[in-house]
Amino acid sequence: MRVRNVLPVLFFVLLVGLGTSFGFLLDTYFDHQKLQVRYETLEHDRLEQRLDILFQARKLSGLQLDYDRIDDFCRKLMVMTNMSGPRPDWDDFTGSGGPLINSMTLSPYDTRTLVRNMQGAVVALNRDVLDSEVLQQLILKQVRENKQLLDSTPSVWPVKGRITSGFGMRQHPFDKTYKFHRGLDIVPPGGRGTPIHAPANGVVVFAGRDGGYGLSLLIRHKNNITTRYGHLKAMAVKRGQKVRRDDVIAYVGNTGRSTGPHLHYEVLLAGKPQNPRRYILN
Known part of the structure; x- marks a missing residue:
């Protein structure tokens, strides 16, 4: 219960x-x-x-x-x-x-x-x-x-290609010591014989052999600017000749102290080397 x-x-x-x-x-x-x-x-x-x-x-x-x-x-x-x-x-x-x-x-x-x-x-x-x-x-x-100034100022590549050595300190390819490189070393795809064009209007002030530069050119532009082209195979202009931008002035070679066909390109302002890249717009 x-x-x-x-x-x-x-x-x-x-x-x-x-x-x-x-x-x-x-x-x-x-x-x-x-x-x-x-x-x-x-x-x-x-x-x-x-x-x-x-x-x-x-x-x-x-x-x-x-x-x-x-x-x-x-x-x-x-x-x-x-x-x-x-x-x-x-x-x-x-x-x-x-x-x-x-x-x-x-x-x-x-x-x-x-x-x-x-x-x-x-x-x-x-x-x-x-x-x-x-x-x-x-x-x-x-x-x-001031178009005349622009036409006479380097502003384009003299030749297009691979930059194998830039502006500034580098190890020298021959004596292996570090030295100041005054320009750009440019190796074009076409190699030896590739045409080199004037980057601006100017006057050829030197055309001949110049020590380690080998066969080389110097072109004077306005504003105390000069451009140098080294290790050339041959030249298409002569001293005293006036050139205009894009004119063929020389051909890529391997003369002077060079390890292979290329263009050594310098831009000088009042005789002092400048980085060429600062002047290249294209």
């Missing part, structure tokens, strides 16, 4: 316990589902932010290359026109430099701020690119006003 009276109570308590447990498990399941949806949403947002960052970084990289290219071209034009810097009335077009993204803004925990900073850098750099293009046009305008 007592057992029969206790069984319903135990059954009721067990039923209540099971119901409570089931409710708790059901509530936990729905909470987990909500967390899963929240996690997937956050993961989707994080992926979109990463894509946005990569897109902005790509735009920044492209704009930086454009800016560097235009800035380099402007500097070359200033060198060619004997300008030490922009004129005072060009101050509005000299560019101020964009707000570069520094290490303080590269926190992986604040991608939204990073994206905003990158967008700001893109806007600023884009403005500087436009300003530099305006500055370039102003310089070109001044160059056009």
